[in-house]
Amino acid sequence: MNTALVIEDVRLTPILVSDPPLLNTQGVHQPYTPRLIVEVVTRGGTTGVGETYGDGAYLEPARSLAEALPGRAVTDLNGLFALADEVCDGSHATADDRVDAGGLRGVRNAGKIRLSVVSAFEVACLDALGKAQGLPVHALLGGKVRDSVEYSAYLFYRWAAHPGPGEADDWGAALDPAGVVAQARRFADTYGFGSFKLKGGVFEPEREIAAIRALAEAFPGRPLRLDPNGAWSVPTSLYVAEQLKDVLEYLEDPTSGTDGMAAVAAGTDVPLATNMCVTTPAEIPEAFARDAVRIVLSDHHYWGGLHRTRELAGICRTFGVGLSMHSNTHLGISLAAMTHVAATVPDLAYACDSHYPWQTEDVITERHTFTGGRLTVSDAPGLGVELDRDRLAALHRRWLEDDGTHRERDDAAAMRAADPDWTTPEVPRW
Template sequence: MRTSGSVGEPPTLAIAEVRLTPVLIADPPLLNTQGVHQPYTPRLIIEVITADGTSGIGETYGDTRYLQLAAPLAAALPGHSVSDVNGLFTLAEQVCTDPSEVSDSVDVGGLRGVQTADKLRLSVISGFEVACLDALGKTLGLPVHGLLGGKVRDTVDYSAYLFYRLAEHPRGRGESDDWGAALDPAGVVAQARRFADTYGFGSFKLKGGVFPPDEEIAAVRALAEAFPGRPLRLDPNGAWSVETSLYVARELAGVLQYLEDPTSTTARMAQVAAGTDMPLATNMCVTTFPEIEEAFAGKAVQVVLSDHHYWGGLRNTRELAAICRTFGVGLSMHSNTHLGISLAAMTHVAATVPNLDYACDSHYPWQSDEVITERHVFTDGRLTVCDRPGLGVELDRAALADLHRRWLDDDGTMRDRDDAAAMREADPHWTTPPVPRW
């Protein structure tokens, strides 16, 4: 096991301490095919402190299984160099044993397809890699995008992320907001107008798989009428059969920019792709490098939604982008329920990728909590790429302590995301729908 920095590197680059802080952040009652978001969702904040006191921060999923893997990696890192990010993978393989009870069910935290121990480990490594790059950038006086080869754009486009949603969480739990319910086309359009007016977003993605397909087709058509010429996307998270997917593709031909994960599995996606000219996107069947060959060779997807949490960090995201460019597959960026650390990391790596073909997703406007001192501000649907050293964000320790206290005070029901359990608060008979749902 490696326990020290590389030969010839200054001792100030050695990691002296690692801090893991699980938090619970408020989440609105957003609907998806599996249920509804819980009132609070877990995230993990990772902080690495070098020998000279420089602090680097990262963020990833905070569910119990991720914490089980993060703890031994954190314990093994003191003495490791922040510049040796390749070594994180070797170290993780040595010390991160498989978490208990890893299932073959869909990972609800990102609805990314089947959950495996390797995928969990990559998501944990991603947070540590970002923290190391943040610390290294601060030490060298370089922004993270400079460590990744330099930016090719000064701003990054983001898309409005629309959801069917309840007005409030079942039984009045969680934090309240003024968004109201969105359960029909009029509600979806009203939500989109607010996103456009407040943040300037020019493209819109609707999370589908909630209502029968004809109702969601009507919502997309209403968006097209309200925002003529704007790029639109629909993502039912694999809720449809091949036949239903082809039906929706026909009905929305010329309306959608792309259709995201209409059906589950690469084989089914390939069947849909063979029957339509509409581009198909995914963040479910292509989330690791071994999954690329089948999908690309079978022409199952035309757009991959990258996510540095899935792929093991920012450098792996750039490798994915290069592969997509080689095979002529489009590239966008997936979002989970995240805070500003992750959004900063997303923006840095997006700035370095030449073939970022579509605006990136982001849940960020939905999140009211924050652990950095200044919230990110979207202008005309874009974020300006930060040129300050590291990620360019600073930890708000008081806010972090408050959100960690919420995690400590929780009775355990919110420490693992479970959209079906949250839905049972409203409907005691709710069960996770079978796939395909329609």
């Protein structure tokens, strides 16, 4: 074994990153959201970085894995999964199939949380390996098939500011069709995005139909998507699909669960996409057999990293299901990882999601820049990003000083700051 590639140390840094008041069906984003930064340091002196969710349920297994990893090589990625199975205790998470409180990320069970933790370690190992070998991460995944990756504008209903003291950003509120179109216009003008996704499930469906219609009028012919995170019943989903069938590229998780999605899919020609009912391997067979989804929004955090994302892409290809990418309050390390893996998937027919424009704080020295709605695939060694240690330390200090309010993402709790009676709505909401 090349001893320079042996892991000597693993550093974990939980941080809190500022987040605007974006609305979804469960509530509103808190002013800060937790993330975990993973650094893997080799005996040869190379450091690789990865990033994942930072809520408490992820920290405990991450600590176990970080303790066990030294002495293994950054090339031993298959061993990484076996090690995680061995050392990450599942007791911190209950296995259930409900949509989790804050993230709207599908099932929440110990296996999925473990994979989300492993994903950051896998990316950090690939970054370290790439840097040590002078190769970009995409080359370690078999090589890029495109030089840039397309992303879509991620539109949110939002307030101008979080309730209480604190500074507002300069986006203003977006609570009606005109506000949504203005937001889309700014996304298009600033970043060149050519397709638009609206996070729905916030207002009654008629109001969201009107917003999509307004977008279709303002941006004729552009691909449009609506994602209410499973907030609608099957009949409501079919009604919205009928109203918007001429303008939607796809409808994302209109209703919760594979049964409901299969029933909607059977009643409309509008393609259905998901990042909720297919987020683990165990959910694939039934969803694909019942034609419940036409597009899976992969997320390398859910699936255990970049190699597993490529495996998912292969399964989707076999079954004629399309692939795109889901995104959730990530920073530049994960965006780099997403871009590398997306660059290697031949049949990526849909622009990927990214929350990144909403995340104004980062832990890398140079922010990514979207041009023409695309990110150039880096050919620099590793991920092609560099940690900004001062920023990392400052965001970690914020995490240390937090009284616990923001260490768990909780959109319903954030909503209670404005509406004390708010509770997470039951689904279907409409």
